[in-house]
Amino acid sequence: MFFWPLSSICFLAVLCGLATAANVDFTQYVNVFQGTTGGGNRFPGVVAAPFAMVKLGPDVQSGKTDAYSGYLPSGNIWGFSMMHESGTGGAPKYGVVSQMPVLGNVSNPLGDLSQGRATADQAQIGYYKSSLANGIVVELAATEHAGVYQYTFPESTTPSIVVDVSHVLPSFRGLGWEQHYSGGNFSFFPDGHYEGSGTYNNGWNLSPDWIIYFCGKFDKKVATARSFKGVGTTLASFDTTPSVSGSERVGGVFTFAGTTVTSRVGISFLSSSKACRNLDDEIQGDTSLQSLTEKARDIWNAEVLSKVQVSGASDADLQLLYSSLLGMFLIPSNRTGENPGWSSDEPYYDDIFTLWDTHRCHTALFHIIQPNAYEEFIRSLIGIWRNDGFMPDARSSNYNGRVQGGSNADNVLADAYIKGVRGAINWEDGFAAIQTDAEEVPPNNNDPKAPDSSTKEGRGALPDWLTYGYITPTYTRAVSRAIEYSANDFGLYQVAQGLGKTDEAETYLSRSRNWYNHWDSNASSNGHSGFVAPRRSDGTFISQDPLSCGGCYWGDAYYEDNPWVYSLNAIHDVAYIKELSGGDDMFVDRLNKLWDLNIFNAGNEPSFTSPYLYNFVKGQQWRSVERSRAIGKLYNGGTGGLPGNSDAGAMESNILWQMIGLWPMTGQTTFLILSPWFPELSINLGTGKQLKVTSTGGNKDTAFFVQSLKVNGEQWDKAWVTWDDVFANGGTMEFILGQEKVDWATGVLPPSPASGHILGGMSAGIRSGKDNN
Structure with a gap:
């Protein structure tokens, strides 16, 4: 067999690094050993x-x-x-x-x-x-x-x-x-x-x-x-x-x-x-x-690599781009027609590892690059619920397990619903599948690493969630589960609202705010007060050093990250996080501390969205860009080119979003604006639609701050776009980049959809869990 050396790829284009020529074999840019x-x-x-x-x-x-x-x-x-x-x-x-x-x-x-x-x-x-x-x-x-x-x-x-x-x-x-x-x-x-x-x-x-x-x-x-x-x-x-x-x-x-x-x-x-x-x-x-x-x-x-084409990329960046696209689509496994569990004409996907890892940014890009397969995947999740009783957070060899935090298939379905994924999906069943997670306690599978409740499927700590509006130390991973249960309930709200289920929407929106029943305003660390903390059934908090998460594993209150990170993780309620943090300046400083204190870990999924929350403060979008570029330097197309475990392509999808210059807010139609890597990038969205992202006046490595932006030909002053703006029917984003840290995003801040009660002037005081159901 013949292997293309990476140094030989430039003959395919007019300019070295151009990957937009017709009929280009994009596999030549792929290092399968990345x-x-x-x-x-x-x-x-x-x-x-x-x-x-x-x-x-x-x-x-x-x-x-x-x-x-x-x-x-x-x-x-x-x-x-x-x-x-x-x-x-x-x-x-x-x-x-x-x-x-x-x-x-x-x-x-x-x-x-x-x-x-x-x-x-x-x-x-x-x-x-x-x-x-x-x-x-x-x-x-x-x-x-x-x-x-x-x-x-x-x-x-x-x-x-x-x-x-x-x-x-x-x-x-x-x-x-x-x-x-x-x-x-x-x-x-x-x-x-x-x-x-x-x-x-x-x-x-x-x-x-x-x-x-x-x-x-x-x-x-x-x-x-x-x-x-x-x-x-x-x-x-x-x-x-x-x-x-x-x-x-x-x-x-x-x-x-x-x-x-x-x-x-x-x-x-x-x-x-x-x-x-x-x-x-x-x-x-x-x-x-x-x-x-x-x-x-x-x-x-045809199905993946040609969907993203760029110009002006270096050899190294081409290798990183296309190797990462390969890594995104190796699993799950399409087992349609090979399901031994039940007879059905519905699609069937297995080897889901794990939606806890992938719901933050992988599934949003899966939807864009492979929309037909994505619809099948959503139908498969619902089909598993129909036949096994619960959707998986993870699944392999035709068996659900293991749940690390929340029931994050809920977020995936909500993200698909609000972005208009319909096709052959039965969304009444989809809503019922999410509601099962929100209301039914799964049988305990007696996992030795977390014997308190099910790690197979669903929300094992649901009894506390329904009783107190928070999760006590009766259950392992109590705090991180509570943050994720809130986001899961917000996903249920999104689907309920879209289906016209007004009462259910109100219930689950209220429940989506329960994360702050874990907010201990007396917890302090490095000049900041207020962090999510463990809470007993009598309402009292357990003292917890915000810089520590114990072992950060199955038996601890926080899973794979510490209170500093989890205190920023209710991304559907960012406006309230800002208020609890002490306002814009303290919020920015809190974000900065993730790096100042060496807390942030680019290879760890709970931290994935934190670097881009600066977009929720006017005049601070440049900081998100700066963090994005630093994260990009942790990647390459080589054998050691990922900053952590691939996690079924979660890590690869992260860097691909950096290249595009956007960041998805799961369960919402919002995409936070970063800064694109290439002079030109296009994504084929199917049915003749495309998103075209261009940049002039700067470069990827030294002049990458946004100076101005046009979206679909109109001057843009917001640090975010929506699905309808650039993906639903395609669109254009024209960036002017440079070295200056310009305050260009002077418009409306990104939505904080669970914070309406805060933005409307309601008291920001912490209510008891029992009062907040």
């Missing part, structure tokens, strides 16, 4: 289309390091498997339906067959190559439900391929989240093909047993075929018996004559016969690796 080191956990293997079910790549062992996506840059490869996730944390998931090529006859297929790499792996969209230390070369390509392994063995050797049904990615963290193999079956047939299934459980979402079926075929006549069964590394049987099954490790070993072997494998969640149909439908015996690679490249170009 974010694979430094904790990014990106999957670099073959994903033939956005959200493809098959994610084919290597599984690597390196000491006791968890390989969340299967891939690690160093260590031994011990299999190449069909299913992975990208950018997940907690514990690995999948690494199933695996093969491993071996030199010579295999005496014990349950032993260590792993190999180091002779050279670093190579890859591009649609293609992956590993050169093993023993001389075997493995090349991979795939479709949405099937994959191809092309093996080249050294001369004068016996090619062997081991299919190990028990293969699964392990975890070494000791948290009880490791995957388990429960059992399987394996059969080979006289025509040389094989079928079977494996049953597995656990992983980061604590799922019970689930089954994946497989069907494999080879392009060469099988010389010998043997099945095996055993426990650990001890063989119980290894012979020509064509079928084996049970709770032991099972699988098969095939040998061939010659130096090349091509293996084709299909998978299905429904049956092995469906796996065979998927294989035959998508990859025929004469299908070449090159044709599959080209098809994958064409799909990614």
Whole structure:
């Protein structure tokens, strides 16, 4: 396969860095290894289309390091498997339906067959190559439900391929989240093909047993075929018996004559016969690796990469832009037609990790870049509620879990509703799905990390929320959950209001303000008073250092960030946050302190919106731009190019919004204005519409402050735009940039839709939780 060096990309355009030429192959700008080191956990293997079910790549062992996506840059490869996730944390998931090529006859297929790499792996969209230390070369390509392994063995050797049904990615963290193999079956047939299934459980979402079926075929006549069964590394049987099954490790070993072997494998969640149909439908015996690679490249170009085009970008920025677009659309997985849980004509998406991570900025860009798939995704969330009782905040292997804070599918549905996503969505059911989260307590799944209430779905701390209007220490993550429950209720208000459900809208708008029942005006830190804090059932606050969140994990009052950050996180009620903070000047200083005190973490989702809240103070928009540019410097298109875990593309979507020069306020139609990176950027919005963002007079790195702005040809004086302004029908944004920190945004401040009672002159005093329901 041929790989474009990044230094060669400029021949495609009149000017180096121009990426707007017709029929440009944008995949050449993509580094599939972006974010694979430094904790990014990106999957670099073959994903033939956005959200493809098959994610084919290597599984690597390196000491006791968890390989969340299967891939690690160093260590031994011990299999190449069909299913992975990208950018997940907690514990690995999948690494199933695996093969491993071996030199010579295999005496014990349950032993260590792993190999180091002779050279670093190579890859591009649609293609992956590993050169093993023993001389075997493995090349991979795939479709949405099937994959191809092309093996080249050294001369004068016996090619062997081991299919190990028990293969699964392990975890070494000791948290009880490791995957388990429960059992399987394996059969080979006289025509040389094989079928079977494996049953597995656990992983980061604590799922019970689930089954994946497989069907494999080879392009060469099988010389010998043997099945095996055993426990650990001890063989119980290894012979020509064509079928084996049970709770032991099972699988098969095939040998061939010659130096090349091509293996084709299909998978299905429904049956092995469906796996065979998927294989035959998508990859025929004469299908070449090159044709599959080209098809994958064409799909990614058409459906994602070409949707965003820029001019005036450096090579490095082009690589960052298009590599980040790839990272955004690797998961969830589109499993439509492959749902074993219920029969339905509705779309079905799985591998949702997690809406806690992605609702802040990923889903808003998902909507813009892939509007048809986004509608399907919304329908899928509602479909899961219809059949499983609750929408997921996270889901994998057809099972909900795990909820870290609120029920953030509520925010995602609300965001879609108020931006006019309709299509085939049943919004009455959508409202009922959100209301289920708001009113029904989910059964406790007895998660050892947070045994107080469900981490599977819904709002486990709902009893306190309904009783007190806040959450007591009876429940873990009490404060961070309360902030998120408020935002979830605001989402329900948005949908209720749109559907004409006046009483419900009033109820949930009121509940969306309950976050401030956690506001302890006596808590102080570094010149500021008032922070969200734990609160007992008698109404008294628990003393909490605002710079500390304890362990910041499952058993603490704050999850993955501290009171300074969570005190700014009710983004539907910013006007009231400002008032509680002491007014504009103190609010700005409070924001500044996130950096002065080294609190802000660009790799941590609760902090994502904080840098842009300066837009809620007149004359301060330049500070949001300054923070945005600093965050941009933490990214690049290289292997360590993400400032934290990808979190299923959340991190990548963050930098893409910086490039555009906007920031979405989830659950609202508001986008805060930042500053674009490029002289010209266009986003194809579908049906002939586009958003075109231009900038003159400055540059990305040293002269990036907004001097003036026109929106759709009209002079603009607001630090925000709406969905209708620039996305609903397309639009233009014409920036003039420079080095001066100009007070250009003199108009109306961004909406603070839950703060109407404050803006209308109502008392800002903290009311008791019981009075604030």
